[in-house]
Amino acid sequence: MESLGQVLKQMKGPSFLKRSQAIFDELLSDPIVKELREEHPELDHDMLRTNLPRLYQYVNDRRNCGNCPGLAKCPNDFEGHFSKLETSVLNGQLELVERKAPCSLQIAQQNEDQIKKRIRSFYVDERALQEGYNEVEIMGKDRLRAPAVNQVFRYIRDVKEQGLTPQGLYLYGSFGTGKTFLMSYLLHELAIGGYTGVIVYMPEFVEDLKSMLQDNQKLKDTVEVMKNCDLLIFDDIGAENISPWVRDHVLGAILNFRMNRKPTFYTSNYDLGGLEKHLSFTSKDGEEMHKGQRLMDRISPFVDVVHLHGENQRRSRN
Known part of the structure; x- marks a missing residue:
């Protein structure tokens, strides 16, 4: 699936802003984002809007994992991993932090590789x-x-x-x-x-x-x-x-x-x-x-x- 940058890179001016807002509105109604906001009630509308690329990547990865085709055919950008969003306070400011976490199949493969070694x-x-x-x-x-x-x-x-x-x-x-x-x-x-x-x-x-x-x-x-x-x-x-x-x-x-x-x-x-x-x-x-x-x-x-x-x-x- 295309990244948010690929989706928007050819758009400029009003069309860019309009498409960006449409994507954000769609994400806010997505059950994956609703679940995220329940887990992190401190995430307000403005913070999510500021972190739109991270939010877009997070939802895409979660969807891909929900329809996992197997480790060898993983469609996520970082094979065998998914985006995980967490909140952190830096210099008194709340921030949304993204990190890549290994999926269960990746962990199992790593364990098997260690066994073979x-x-x-x-x-x-x-x-x-x-x-x-x-x-x-x-x-x-x-x-x-x-x-x-x-x-x-x-x-x-x-x-x-x-x-x-x-x-x-x-x-x-x-x-x-x-x-x-x-x-x-x-x-x-x-x-x-x-x-x-x-x-x-x-x-x-x-x-x-x-x-x-x-x-x-x-x-x-x-x-x-x-x-x-x-x-x-x-x-x-x-x-x-x-x-x-x-x-x-x-x-x-x-x-x-x-x-x-x-x-x-x-x-x-x-x-x-x-x-x-x-x-x-x-x-x-x-x-x-x-x-x-x-x-x-x-x-x-x-x-x-x-x-x-x-x-x-x-x-x-x-």
């Missing part, structure tokens, strides 16, 4: 973090998943009420049962409460570590992020082709730092016994049971095990 992902499909979450849908997709879903919900609730503890979750189950999705939901919900989080897709992370051998600073920065974030999720652990160096010097260093400090979470197709066998064998050195056990000593005591039963959701979508 608290979450980092390494090699995880961004759709798992961005497609939105519906608790009823999460629970109702597959009744076999209900016990595991309830345990994840309970963990989230406990953290919101009591704060973080060093205890995380170990979520295991068959391929395609929604393990990554549930952990992403947990990350998102706790990020709303201000916690930072990192989710790492293990097979690709381990492969990329090979290139980081040539970039010590990148390796150091990556490990530091994983050490210090509030919530760390190793997604699909056990599916990677692990090497002694990754197991002992990267994973070992991260978990050694986090245990007794911050919670670490895991998704896997293996139970804890199967994961220990996986971590005990490398293509380079063969089976080293004590090395696998040593790493598991930094995992098992610091997780509650959650067995996720259910159907393959990916297959059911095809």
Whole structure:
């Protein structure tokens, strides 16, 4: 909608004054202005007339918001904001002050942006973090998943009420049962409460570590992020082709730092016994049971095990 200046800019002399007065009279009869005057009875006729441009902008913004087409198509001059009029006394004189206030959609978008800034992902499909979450849908997709879903919900609730503890979750189950999705939901919900989080897709992370051998600073920065974030999720652990160096010097260093400090979470197709066998064998050195056990000593005591039963959701979508 045109501003008052655009409406009047081509008018001069009597025609300008006449059109300006007509607009003012129309505004005075508008329910939006009547409501404003009820809230601020100190606003008299002369003050409103003096502040006609502000009044015009205020009414236009309120009308646009009343027929909101969505944030992306906001017709207001300042997208996602509306004009708000308030009175103020300056040097003993009453003044009408205009300021731009964010609408509810803008505030929600800003909050969501802040949540996303608290979450980092390494090699995880961004759709798992961005497609939105519906608790009823999460629970109702597959009744076999209900016990595991309830345990994840309970963990989230406990953290919101009591704060973080060093205890995380170990979520295991068959391929395609929604393990990554549930952990992403947990990350998102706790990020709303201000916690930072990192989710790492293990097979690709381990492969990329090979290139980081040539970039010590990148390796150091990556490990530091994983050490210090509030919530760390190793997604699909056990599916990677692990090497002694990754197991002992990267994973070992991260978990050694986090245990007794911050919670670490895991998704896997293996139970804890199967994961220990996986971590005990490398293509380079063969089976080293004590090395696998040593790493598991930094995992098992610091997780509650959650067995996720259910159907393959990916297959059911095809």
